[in-house]
Amino acid sequence: MKNLRKIALAIALALVVTPMLNAQKIKGSDTVLPLSQKEAEAYGKKGGKVTVTGGGSGVGIAALIDGTTDIAQASRKMKFSERQKLQSAGKQAKEVVIAMDALAVVVNPNNKVSQLTRQQLEDIFTGKITNWKQVGGEDLKIVVYSRESSSGTYEFFKEHVMKNKNYMSSVLSMPATGAIIQSIKQTKGAIGYVGLAYLNSEVKAIKVSFDGKNFVAPSVAAAKNKTYPVVRPLLYYYEVKNAKKVKPYIDFVLSSEGQAIVDKVGYISLK
């Protein structure tokens, strides 16, 4: 029994310590996490070593500033204040776009509304429009679901769709994309947003228009030919002086092999 415990401890220690010694570390966004994991797996088969952890875009960038990670993965651009902190730490970061992700606005499948303009979305999420009949649906209160403020998706939606205005305070914020889909499935007047990779038949995706004329349904093809407007880049940040160390891995991610993995995970490849 005692021996068993010792062995288990040794294995656990080995598991924790060995990769830390010679591997590159990636940390940050939970949106990018599944992609980075698959990339790291494929890269590992070629002999490279990469360890990936999540925690949120902000956590990754903070780790890059502290020097505790080699690459920060992010689903939003670095904020100005983060850039300043990096600068005062005497570091310089380089940004690499590794893939794109489209956000789909989703509603309950029984909802009659099938298209919305950006202005309407802004008004719904800031609380100016509160009933579906104001946007051509039935007389039903709109229930707005959003991600937690720690999520890069939350920030991106706010910047891109709501033009930097703040969400209304009665927004229901959910800890995970899965929970948003579950809630929208259950709630008749619900609206929310999820990554394109999470879209399924339990919810209905809304056609979106930014110019008020052309309404486009979210799809990989529409995101690739840039007709679908709610698209964001998924990013890697690394320190310039570490470039040599991380270059082989990033080159792998950007290679056609790495980009094939992007498509497999459900994001939009760059090519």
Added chain:
Amino acid sequence: MKKMFRGKKYFIEALWEGLLKISGSVTSIIIILIVLFLFSEGMGLFKKNVIEEGYVIAVNKNNPIKDLTPQQIKDVFDVKIETWKELGADVSGNQIVVLRLDDIPNYFPEEEIAEDMSNLPQIISQILDDNPGMIAFVPKDFTQTNFTGKILDLGNINFKDFFGGKEWFPTAQPAHQFGVIPIVMGTLWVSLGAILIALPFGLAVAIYSAELASKAVHKVLKPIIELLAGIPSVVYGFFGLVVIVPLIQKTFNLDVGETGLAGSIVLAIMALPTIITIAEDALRSTPRAMKEASLALGANKWQTIVKVTIPYSISGITAGVVLGIGRAIGETMAVLMVTGNAAVIPHTLLEPVRTIPATIAAELGEAPKGGAHYEALFVLGCILFVITLLINLTVEYISYRNKNKVA
């Protein structure tokens, strides 16, 4: 020989005693240090500026406005306040124009902005000079040299805005909104609901299991209840989201099922094993002689339970209740999944609420270390600590009084 052996024995006993003393005192000191850390991190918040770090709010140099509250700043930048008159300032044109860095190309040809942004300070100054009704949210660095606008000194985050504020928007730009009333109220509502549900059921099961159940029933009941305590809270949360939330939505015919009540029910289920186990142990600790004396005096089973067993074990029962409440107030994951987490002041249990632990868990990951948001979450931790402390003290006091009465 015998004496030496005795000396050795004393030495070992002394050693044990010393070790216990050291571990006891070290643990107490560590706990105190944790509390001190919590409070010192939290108090840093009130030395932070109202505006996001590294930024300033600037207006035209002729603008008479002096002070704005965080709430006003948010409303201005969300275009809810549109005229200077609403802010009590007399500005020509009256209309408020908001300028963020991203808006600069609308006022200035993009080609003329230098690559390294070195001429941005002049550009911002110029735009501000041209627009008397403008309010700008710009990085501090751009206002250091040759800046002709007026920078508003908005001071630090104060206690009044924090404890009296009604909006929790920690990531709002340009001014964070740290109003804790909705979150504190949410926590209290959910916990109160949970305890109101858990207490009668918990006590009933404890009394049944300790006094009335047959041995065979007790043998099955006890492990099942203890098993409840071993289920991870995420599982409870998911159960709540998939089963309880739709049930509440249908029963009360609501727009949303994610409500405080859903949180209360899930928490009540989670607090039950603690309450039942401890209360039952307390009931069982009543001396047999006491119960027999009561029965011998002609009291029936029910009278014995009410007049003898419960009063005798009341301090144990209250301990169980306190631990149950503690579990309810501090529980994070299950609540995060079922209460909807909207930071609005709840009026009934049938509205979405946001609790303190859920807020900390959901936001700490993204809050930049040492920033205002990070420290605000620590203050929330302090508030939670004080609430639990108060409850513990009250219950201690009550059980102390009851004990004296019985004696």
